[in-house]
Amino acid sequence: MRITVLAGGIGGARFLRGLKAAVGPADEIIVIGNTGDDIHLFGLKVCPDLDTVMYTLGGGIHEEQGWGRADETWSVKEELAAYGVGPSWFGLGDRDFATHIVRTQMLGAGYPLSAVTEALCDRWQPGVRLLPMTDDRVETHVVIEDPEQDGKRRAVHFQEYWVKLHASVPAQAILPVGAETAKPAPGVVEAIAEADVILLPPSNPVVSIGTILAVPGVREALVAAQAPVVGLSPIVGGAPVRGMADKVLEAVGVETTAAAVALHYGSELLDGWLVHTGDESAVAEVEAAGIACRAVPLLMTDLDASAAMARQALELAEQVRA
C-alpha cells in the first residue's frame, strides 16, 4: 500500500512514528513536509518541520522537547550571544547546527532542497520518503499589531510570531509568502495522484497543512486524487492538543473546534475525519457536510496510542473507499 502523508512538525512526526508501527513492511510511506516555517538564521537555511520529521523517525530527536537533537550541546549558541549576534530566541543546538551547515552548503552548491533532504535522510534512514512541499522559497509571515511599536501593523516571520512572541498577540493574517509562484517539489503531485491512501495528521491546519495546500497544484491534486483522504483533528475539546493552533485559526476565521477544522478543509478535499472520543457532538455536523466521521481516542501519549490512531485513520479510509 502507498500511503502519502502531509506533515508539519512535532504532531506530524509523532503521528508518522505511529503510522510506521501500524503498517506492514511492504507498505510505502511518502511524506510531503511543510517548508513554510523555514528560516534563514546566521546565514544558514533552517527547515524546522523537515528536520523534526527526520530526527523523530531517524531516532535523533529530543523526546521530551519534541524538536531538536538528543544529547545536544549549546556552545555555538553561547558564542553567537557572546559576539552579540542574534536572534537568541531560536533554539539551535550544536548538533542541529551541523544539519543546517550541510544543507546550506549543498544549497549553495546548487542542489535543490528535495535533493538535499534526500541526502540528509541517507544518514537518518527515517523509513519514509521525505519530500519538501516545494524546492522554492516559501516563508509564512504573520501580520500583527506590534505592541512594542505602538500597535503598528507589521508582518513578522512565523518563527518570530510562534517562538519569540509565543503567539501572544492576535494574528491578523497568515501570509505564505512566495507560495503563489512556488511549484510542488519533484514527486509531490505524483505521490498524491498515485497514493492508495492520503492522510492529514493532527498538524496545524493553517500554518502546516494549510501552507502545503497553498502551493499551487497540491490542493488540486488532493481533490482529484483517486485515494481516500482522511484527516485527524488537531483540536480536542475545543482547544489545540499542542501548540497554539487556535491563534492562527482565528486569523483565517475558523472556530477552534474539531468540526470547524474539517469544514475548513472541506468535503471536496476530505473524505474522512477523525475526532477525539470526547468530541462526539462534532460527528453529525461533519457527516452532514459529506465527510465520513468517527470519534476515536486522539491523544498521542505514546507510540501505541499513535499507532492506534494511524490504524483508525487507515480503517476509515477503507470504509470511505468501499
Add this chain to the structure above:
Amino acid sequence: MRITVLAGGIGGARFLRGLKAAVGPADEIIVIGNTGDDIHLFGLKVCPDLDTVMYTLGGGIHEEQGWGRADETWSVKEELAAYGVGPSWFGLGDRDFATHIVRTQMLGAGYPLSAVTEALCDRWQPGVRLLPMTDDRVETHVVIEDPEQDGKRRAVHFQEYWVKLHASVPAQAILPVGAETAKPAPGVVEAIAEADVILLPPSNPVVSIGTILAVPGVREALVAAQAPVVGLSPIVGGAPVRGMADKVLEAVGVETTAAAVALHYGSELLDGWLVHTGDESAVAEVEAAGIACRAVPLLMTDLDASAAMARQALELAEQVRA
C-alpha cells in the same frame, strides 16, 4: 610608540602576548595578519592565523594546543562526520565554528574582511589593532608530487599540506594564489609607513610572513619605511622551534638556518635580526650582509621569556635607529 607587527599564527600570537607585556600603556600595537592560510570549509570562511592571534590575545585560546578555543566541544564535527561530509582532518570545534559562522554571514552581507575582523575583535578586545593583510582572497597552495596518485604533481591547499599531510612530502613550490592582484587592506600600508618600530616575530618566513610580503605594496612599504625593521629567527640550532618551516624553506631554496632566513628577507627589508643564544655563529654572517644581529634567548617557553624577546627586539630597533 607605534609598533607594527607582521604575524602568522601560533608563533606570532605568542610573541605578541610577550610584546604586550613588554610595552607601556601608551604604546600602540598594530598587527598585520597573514590570511594566506584562510580556507573555506563547510561553506564557511575560516581564518586560522587571524583567529589564533585574536583568541590568544583575547584570552580564549586553547593554551596547550596553541590554536582553537579553550573549553571546546566537538558536536558539530561529530555530526558532520556522521553525515559523511568532510574534510575531517581540520579541527573545528563548536566555539570556533561560531566565529566562522559570524564571519561568513558578515562577508555574505558585503562587509570586507577587515571590517569583519574589527567586529570580531570588539568582543575579544585583543589589545592590539588586528588588520588582515588584504581584504582580497589569497590562498597559499603547495605543489607536491602526490604519493597517493603515483607521484602526480598537483597543488594542494596549504592546510591540506600542513594539517592533513603533516608536510610529509617535499613541497615543490609555494604559490600564494591571488596575491599578485591583491591589495593591502585599509590601514596596512599606513601602519608600516607611520610606525616607530616594525617587528617580524618568529613566524614562518615563507607561508606566514612571506605571504604577507607577497601582497603588492607591502614589501615596498617595508623597504621604504622610516622605522627600523627587526626580525626574530624562527630557526634555532638549524631546525624550526615549532612546526615544519624547514619543509617550506626548502621549496624556496633557503637553508634551514637562522642566517639564511635573515638573508632571505634581505638587508633592504631588514635592519636588525635576533638569533638564538646557541646560534652565535650566525651573527657575523648576518652582520656581513648589513643587518645588525644579536644572539639572545629565543624560546617562548612562557610569557616572561616572550616578553624578554620582545624587549630585545625593541632594544635592537633603538640601536639600529641610532
